[in-house]
Amino acid sequence: MTPPRWGEEVNKNLPNSLHIVAPGVHGVGGECLRRIERQFLESGSVEGLDTSCVDALEAGKFKVGMDEKGNRYCT
Secondary structure, X not given: OOOHHHHHHHHHHOOOOOOOOOOOOOXXXXXXHHHHHHHHHHHOOOOOOOOHHHHHOOOXXXXXXXXXXXXXXXX
């Protein structure tokens, strides 16, 4: 995974590539990407890959706070 702007840059130089962007989501993973990866490895091509599950991805929930010692944290 990489920030979208870097993926776009790489995509310009790889004519057989597929740049998938999950808007608003950081650290994408899970079954959706595993399924796309599996399809790619089985077919050996990006042609015809079903990437529709990416549209349903949502950003994970996290909590920002401060502990009893005044240290900030994010979980």
